[in-house]
Amino acid sequence: MEKLTKKQILQKSEDISRVLKTRGVSKKHLSFYKNPSQEELSRLGLAIPKKNAKRAIDRNRIKRLIREAFRKAKNLGTVDLVVKLHAPIGLKTKRRLREPERRVIQKQVQELFND
Numbered sequence: 001m002e003k004l005t006k007k008q009i010l011q012k013s014e015d016i017s018r019v020l021k022t023r024g025v026s027k028k029h030l031s032f033y034k035n036p037s038q039e040e041l042s043r044l045g046l047a048i049p050k051k052n053a054k055r056a057i058d059r060n061r062i063k064r065l066i067r068e069a070f071r072k073a074k075n076l077g078t079v080d081l082v083v084k085l086h087a088p089i090g091l092k093t094k095r096r097l098r099e100p101e102r103r104v105i106q107k108q109v110q111e112l113f114n115d
Contacts, residue, residue: 002071010045010080019045019082027108029101031086037078044070047084058089058097065106073113083109 010016024033037043046063053059066083070076089097089105 004044004067004071007039008041008043010043010082015080016045016082019080026086029085029087029089029105030108031084032112033082035080037080040078042076042078043080045082047082049085052085052088061097062105066109069109069113
């Protein structure tokens, strides 16, 4: 599995805050915020709070799904993108990410990157 380079990751809090101030697109579990990048390439920031995904396993799986879709995306241009988990997962399954929710999240991410 390939990794994102350090230049492809939004690390500074002021960069993430600047992107989060833009108008986002909300889906069932995720919100997507885009802003034109000040760099030459697209950068990704993730906001997956413990409040909405209690288990570290689930937070890491969601991050992995998002990063993989970001790597495979072709027509992003030069944007700063922040993906935020805004709704709790696993309300019916003791706060655990199960296969149906994983598929929904994966579909939401792929729709965003294939547009």
